[in-house]
Amino acid sequence: MSQGFVSFVEVKQAVTMEAVLTRYGFFENLSRKGKNLAGLCPFCKGRSVRQFQVNPVKNAWYCFGCKAGGNILDFVAKHEGVSVRTAALKLNSWFELGLAEEAERPSAPSAPAETPKVAEEPPLATEETLPAENPPLTFTLKTLDPNHAELAALGIGTETIERFGAGYCAKGLMKGRLAIPIHSSRGELLAYAGLAVGEGETPRYLFPPKFHPALEVFNLHRLMEVPEETGPLHLAPEIEGVLRLAEEGVASALGLFDGSLSPKQEEALVGALSLYEGFLLVGEEFHDRTVARLARYATVRWVSDLSPQPATGISA
Numbered sequence: 487m488s489q490g491f492v493s494f495v496e497v498k499q500a501v502t503m504e505a506v507l508t509r510y511g512f513f514e515n516l517s518r519k520g521k522n523l524a525g526l527c528p529f530c531k532g533r534s535v536r537q538f539q540v541n542p543v544k545n546a547w548y549c550f551g552c553k554a555g556g557n558i559l560d561f562v563a564k565h566e567g568v569s570v571r572t573a574a575l576k577l578n579s580w581f582e583l584g585l586a587e588e589a590e591r592p593s594a595p596s597a598p599a600e601t602p603k604v605a606e607e608p609p610l611a612t613e614e615t616l617p618a619e620n621p622p623l624t625f626t627l628k629t630l631d632p633n634h635a636e637l638a639a640l641g642i643g644t645e646t647i648e649r650f651g652a653g654y655c656a657k658g659l660m661k662g663r664l665a666i667p668i669h670s671s672r673g674e675l676l677a678y679a680g681l682a683v684g685e686g687e688t689p690r691y692l693f694p695p696k697f698h699p700a701l702e703v704f705n706l707h708r709l710m711e712v713p714e715e716t717g718p719l720h721l722a723p724e725i726e727g728v729l730r731l732a733e734e735g736v737a738s739a740l741g742l743f744d745g746s747l748s749p750k751q752e753e754a755l756v757g758a759l760s761l762y763e764g765f766l767l768v769g770e771e772f773h774d775r776t777v778a779r780l781a782r783y784a785t786v787r788w789v790s791d792l793s794p795q796p797a798t799g800i801s802a
């Protein structure tokens with residue numbers, strides 16, 4: 487068996503996602519969704535026909551269920567269970583690209599491939615103790631009031647509050663707060679966040695004791711319902727920012743929980759990014775480390791709000 491290399495860049499330029507999906511017999515099962523194509527995921531076998539999406543312009547794919555995504559090489563590597571290098575060789579052969587195999591990568595200044603080399607940082611101690619995922623919630627809060635007078639202090643419209651399934655909670659752990667449902671990327675209800683309503687009330691957010699925000703990205707499951715994706719992926723530092731972006735008409739916004747970014751959140755965001763053109767961070771509460779980590783993958787623009795103003799430009 488050949489142990490050579492072919493140029494990843496040339497393979498990606500020569501083969502489309504459509505061609506790869508057609509070869510596997512998946513393409514005919516996809517349907518158009520805005521500028522993307524959507525269908526069942528060939529990997530996680532989820533049930534949503536919007537879960538797996540392909541952006542033909544970027545020649546990229548992403549699954550909201552398994553939170554995996556990337557280019558044609560990543561797809562073939564995942565499907566075949568091989569390395570990206572072997573995937574490139576397979577594509578070269580399947581599509582008769584005739585790309586010359588190199589016996590060895592030129593050992594000259596080790597030019598890393600196009601995937602950005604990520605400096606490994608030791609995980610934070612708390613992350614090691616996290617479970618693999620948050621279990622689905624076994625109940626729903628049925629008496630949330632999206633119209634409650636106390637909510638006026640937040641300045642978020644009733645329509646937006648309703649759209650997120652949120653409402654004023656009159657009893658229990660979230661009493662006196664805006665309870666906002668949090669879902670997994672597959673759309674399962676996991677928890678309610680309790681957002682303080684009054685000015686200066688602390689803590690700003692309450693989460694159930696066994697829920698781990700670091701395992702989730704807020705609003706990720708709605709991204710697959712957005713009719714059309716164009717431009718950057720909007721990201722807010724916490725949940726409230728996502729509701730405020732929805733008020734501004736940005737449906738495809740995602741949210742972190744306290745401005746920080748866990749490895750799991752990073753993975754989910756970078757996967758979803760394959761459908762978008764860079765990140766637009768909206769809000770001031772992002773940790774510097776969050777911005778720096780995201781900037782390794784794509785262009786990051788950071789603004790304090792969406793009103794016209796000079797952006798704090800940061801790019802990869």
Ligand SMILES: [Zn+2]
Pocket residue numbers: 527528529530531532537538549550551552553
């Ligand atoms: Zn999947």
